[in-house]
Amino acid sequence: MKPSLPGKWRYDAVFGLLFLCVLALGGRLYVLIRQNIDPARQAAQRQQIMTAPLPAKIGNIYARTYQRYTLLAGSRQKAFCYLDPAMVADDRLADTAIEVARLIGGDPREIQAVFLQRRTARYVPLRQYDLTNEQVDAVRKSRLRSIGIDYDWEREYPSGNLAAAVLGFRLRDGLPGGGLELSQQRHLKAQNGQRTVLADARRRAIYAMVEQSRPPRDGDSVFLTVDANIQRYLEDAIAESLAKYEPHWGAGVVLDVNTGEILAMHSAPSFNPNDFDTARADQRTNRAVTVPFEPGSIFKTIIAAGAVQTGDVSWESKYFCENGLYLPPRGGKVSDHGNRYGVMTVADIIRVSSNIGMAKIGATMGNARLYAILQRFGIGQRTGIDLPGESPGMVRPLRNWDTYSTPRVPFGQEVSTTAIQMTMAYAALSNGGLLLKPRIVDRIVDADGQVVYQGKTQVVRRVLNPAVAAQTVGVMQQVVEDGTGKACRLSRWTSFGKTGTAQIFQNGQLLDGAYTGSFIGGAPASRPRILCLISIYRPVRSKGYYGGTVAAPYVKQVLEKTLAYLDVPPDRAATLVTRDQPGRARTPRD
């Protein structure tokens, strides 16, 4: 028999209460898990997950070079150091600052200031110190816990200012600042990766969370149609002209007339993209596509060819050139700059570059058909080149044309075009009549070597039939052989071209003594392959300003070097090199 002791209720009460408490706590756990499941999980994740960017590399830009490629813009992995101030004990602060300063060659006071200001930070990058490899090794070996090495990508232009106007530049934060860097940004851009790590409370990694991590995706590489050597020829030639005639600026384009590939493009004065911030804004622009100017006489060939194509005029049609002064009806005054020409064929009008002859062709055609020619050749329209900020030039709408326009548009006034526009129009004249879309990006290859874009020749429209085009080249060949463009006569190749000297029209009036001297020339004339335009804007007048003077010799220089470089077979026998023959009329000027 069990003894019955008093006060069993006390035990029942105390233990029962404890029992109930345990049951209630079980219920509390249930409620906690049931209620807070998502927000608290996120809070836990937030404190435990650590992410660090894995910098990806921006794509490279390459130029063609004889059977190889030249790196124009690339990214270099650059080491920089970072401080970990939290790892320094208070009493070691000064000593550590001195030690760190010794390692990276800085000022101990500055380092100490960083330590003090960011006392509890774990990562303070010091990108302002350029570290040599030896310094990086020294930091690594130092076993100091308060300094570390990290890497970043830095944009670099190893070829200096070669093709700078085309390339553009990148700001210090890696954003594109112009040129191809801007227009190709969607291909070049790098997608930074992310390393996601599960971290303990001291922010030490426990393990990497592979599923939440992302590898960096490097940008695609862009291969240009620009050839580094041809680019150099063009830049050298323009530089010479700039040095000699001291213009405000010069721009040039070298084009493969059959494919529409830009072989070189330059705008001077230029800049070095590595130091873009020391350059003026106008130096950084690519004037060959962004700045429209009145083309002047280089426009004549286009109108003449267009007129011949319509059938209203033939190369043999004769016009009386009024002995140097022409007063078109309600059209002001047109002169031939001191030259007095009589009756001439259209071909001769182009050869000697007669304004009066062109004005009369304009009268034959009438405004509407002149306008149509402009439209067909893409004048006043963007070419659609892959470069930012292209100007469409300016062609006024037909309803605003008046009797002043009729004689003047044919010799390149009242319209403005860009260098690239003129070059593409001339390409149509010289390649058998096809207006092409200019190409500067040849190929885009992604980080895995897969070609993601392959450019090909794009025909915009046929503007001339091949016969007319061939005749036009013949006429332009005469310009070089026996006209205003003799300075562009090549020794081993036949060439063709047209000079242009335009007065600069600014703020509603012609600037006194301000001209744009241009020359556009191509070779070989027997089978046109390349075309080169150089425009020299506002040279010092006393030093020379005619297109045949300030541009043509330099176009010749570019053409000769380029043809040799491209192994284009010479089509002119060496014996045919001619000198100016005596007894001829004096060299007509533009």
Next chain:
Amino acid sequence: MARTPDNKLCRIPLAHNPLGQGLMLASLALLALGVVLVFSALASVSSSAVWYARTDVRQAIFAAVALLAMLVLWKFDYHRLQFDRRLRLPAVLLGLALVTAFLVYVPGIGHAVEGRYRWIRVGPSQYQIQFQPSEVLRLALVIFLASWLTRPSCNLRSFWRTFVPGVGLTMMCIVPVIKDDFGMSLLIILSGLVTLLLAGVPWYYLASLIPPGAAAFYVMVISKADRLNRMMALVNPWDMNNPSAYQPRQSLLAIINGGWTGTGLGSGLLKQGYLPERTTDFIFAIPCEELGFVGALLLLGLILMWIYQARKAAVTAPDQLGRVLAGSLGAVIAMQMVMHVSVASVALPPTGMSLPFVSAGGTSLVVMAGAVAIMVSVTASRYAKDAATEELLAAAPA
């Protein structure tokens, strides 16, 4: 049936004592679980070259010691703790415990963690034995009160001769602890009062303590910013500006991160430095996260089983001493379990309260084992003339 001269108390072997076995097994299960959880909680800490410096290794060793202590100590008759013997063992125990409790403030012996003196450390460096006297003091107080209140001459109903000295003794015991261990002080007070209650002191005496006790508690809490912060942490554990809310918040995150089925044993995240007291005051958060709600329920079930058996040990005890001893020891330990789980699940403000048998700490393990041994010893005591006992003894080999 009262004790008669011819009906002596006798002791039955453990093999025939299912209640004693149950208590031991439940405690043992908690001990084993504790070794595993401490090991898991410390998985992020790099192993030390000195084996003794590893808390998880020490925990395994002390669990073995505790098991040994349980198996040996239960054989001692709990009547040695009776008050009318000449030695008055409980008084000696309590006296020693009290003196030791003051030693934590002696320089060279006392050891502080975060400025709180709670431990005594002796021995050569690296192999020091660390010891928390307040753990011993609390159980010594319970044992003393149980034995003192069950002495034949005790008048339980006397306010001045029983209640006041009992409460006074309890208050004396918190003197060495109150400065640096508020939680333990509370636990000691509650232990003393529970013992008084279970021994049979009129309940209204105890109830009369509630108003002054509550007032004192209130004053204690608002007198110190840290304590107030802890109370506020209970109200809003998500307050990032409350430094005391950090641990409860991390504990909640552990519970919720674990969810229903847990992240898997060993793969918890909060133990990676986020939960500072992961092996002691918040160890319950570890099974919550790693074993999930299911695992936590199993652990709570184990605790329930333990409480159930402790109560049964008390109500089936053959005499008043056994009953009060088993009951108050069981209630005190169970209370600590409940409080620990409450703190970990943010039902009580954070106080340093370990989970008996599970939390890391050698002193606690051994002392708890001793308490269980006393309870088992109570369950092993039967009246020889009981029919059930007689049958048992007859069946047992001599």
